[in-house]
Amino acid sequence: MSSNARPLSKKKIRQENERLILDAAEKVFAEAGFGGATMQLIADLAGLPKANLHYYFPTKESLYRQVVQTIFQDWLKAADIFDAAPGPVEGIGAYIDAKMEISRRHPAGSKVWASEVMHRAPVIQDYLETTLVEWTEDRMQVIQRWIDAGQMDPIDPRYLLYMLWATTQHYADFGHQIETLNDGKPLSNEQWEDAKNSVKAIILKGVGARPSKGT
Amino acid sequence: MSSNARPLSKKKIRQENERLILDAAEKVFAEAGFGGATMQLIADLAGLPKANLHYYFPTKESLYRQVVQTIFQDWLKAADIFDAAPGPVEGIGAYIDAKMEISRRHPAGSKVWASEVMHRAPVIQDYLETTLVEWTEDRMQVIQRWIDAGQMDPIDPRYLLYMLWATTQHYADFGHQIETLNDGKPLSNEQWEDAKNSVKAIILKGVGARPSKGT
DNA sequence: TTTCATCTTGACCATACGGTCAGGAAATGA
DNA sequence: TCATTTCCTGACCGTATGGTCAAGATGAAA
Structure with a gap:
């Protein structure tokens, strides 16, 4: 119809x-890391001539920075659920759901993030030191409140957060390894469901999360 | 003395x-990934002229392959403890200890491994498909036996293994992030002890590990 | 229609990188 | 002592890559 x-x-x-x-x-x-990626490869995948990339993004680094920043936003947003929850069962449970979903839907983003942090965060160190630090302290307080209210065992919130990040992102960052161990498929x-439920079951039981009373 | x-x-x-x-x-x-690493950089760090590297290792890839293989060996060896253990408390506990120690002492190796897997294992895919698959199946059987003996909850051993890998390696791969959240230090x-104990406590309780009876 | 700003792109450049090589130094073994 | 093998390394090369540019195409505004 509107082919013109x-x-x-x-x-x-x-x-x-x-x-x-x-x-x-x-x-x-x-797939290639910052060093291994070439502008030509990106251009081909995007279906544009290489010079065009440099029109929109002056340098490879600026393009990379933009990618990482976008990912960082998603990363933070995934935890809005955390705050609204009445207790650890809902809060931690929903957070695991959300992060597992990200690992499944956006594994590439997770890998770029992992790579950036592994290389000592050359381009977003300032974000780590400001935004991430604040964000983490806030969540730690939420967890601490749950502990004080007797809704879960007294565990240093810090290490619980690390565990949540580690277990969920593992399914993206090490997806290839997991795939290989799953007959290459x-x-x-159902397997995603099982994985998600296993993670939730172990962690929630592990921290002694008690369902919040009331409605 | 023997200065000559x-x-x-x-x-x-x-x-x-x-x-x-x-x-x-x-x-x-x-620190730089395969693509970002240069032979010159490696040469400088080793204190040798670049041409000398090529004398011992013909290509960058062959050098990289050697590095990754060595790491893979350590990775597997860390689990010898697993088999000898009478039950999950000892087995899983010791495995977590061992892997946390590796994360602490050899973070670089862990990062190289993570990077290799994240990039779809271009150089050690064959190892994954043979050695790693066998290794994993063996450990899964051990865990299954513990479950059958009523020593822990019925959890799919697969997802438990992923969780063990994820939580322990996180301390190496994301060490920079953790450091940043620790006032940059x-x-x-003591913190390593706390981290290790938190991981052990949550997981062992989470899988309902019961101490083995007897001596 | 005309003017202007934005977008497009093939051709080009400088540099950095992996890898080579020839010629010499140093240990080994007879 | 004299071959022979192993080790060392500065200088060099071809290529790939990030980035530039100038000239043209295309839509926006008047």
Whole structure:
């Protein structure tokens, strides 16, 4: 029907192309690392000439920075649930659900993040020192309140958070290893459910989480 | 005393230099990734001219392969304890101890391994498919026996293993993040103890591990 | 229609990197 | 002492890569 090309507005063009480039970049950075990724590879995957990438993102580093920042936002957002919860069963449970879902839907993003941190966070160290530190302290207080209220065992909230991050992100970062151990096939729907439930069951029981009373 | 240089035997020289190169390579690969690492950087860290590296290791890839294989061996060896244990409390506990110790003492190795797997294991995929698969099946059987003997809750051993790997390696792979959240300082001895004990406490309680009876 | 800003891209450049090599030094063994 | 093997290394090379640029195409605004 509308096979005749209706001229795209400049604004749309920009949005569209930046989207294309960022998506391609995330994948390539995830699979090859910052050093191993090439602008040419990203350009090919995005279906654009290389020079065009440099029009939207002056340097490889600026493109990478943009990718990592976006991922960092998602990372933080996943924990909004945490605060609204009445107790650890709901809060921790929902957080695990959310992070497992991210690992499943956006493994590339998780890998880029892992890579960035493993390399001592060359581009987002300032974020770690400000935003992440604040964020972590807030969540630690929430957990501490649950402990004080007798809703779970007295465990240093710090190490519980690390455990939550580790167990959930593992399914993205080490997805290839898990796949190999699953006869080379990706986890099925049921397997993802099992994994999620296993993680939740072990951790919730492990911290002695007691269901909140009331409605 | 023996300040006059006694000529080094060829054999010693070879051993010594290969050691120097492998150690330097592990660090550089860990910090920069395969793509980001340069032979020049490794050479500088090892204190040798670049051409000398190529004398001992023909290509960058062969050097990298050697590094990864060595790490893989350590990885597997850490689980010998597992088999000898009479029950989950001892077995899982000792395994966590061992892997936490590795994360602490050889974080670079852990990072290289993580990086390799994240990039879909380009150089050791065959090892994953053979050795790792066998290894994993063996450990899963051990866990299953504990379950059948009523020594712990019925949990799919697969997901328990993933959890053990994830939680312990996290302290190496994300060590920089953890350090940042610790006022920029490395974990102290006591903090490492706390971390280790937290992990053990949560997981052992979480899987309902019951101390083995008898002596 | 005309003007202007934005977008597109093939061709090009400088650099850095993995890898080579030839010629010499040093240990080994007879 | 004299071959022979092993080790060492500065200089060099081809290629791949990040980045530039100038000239043109395309939509926006008047």
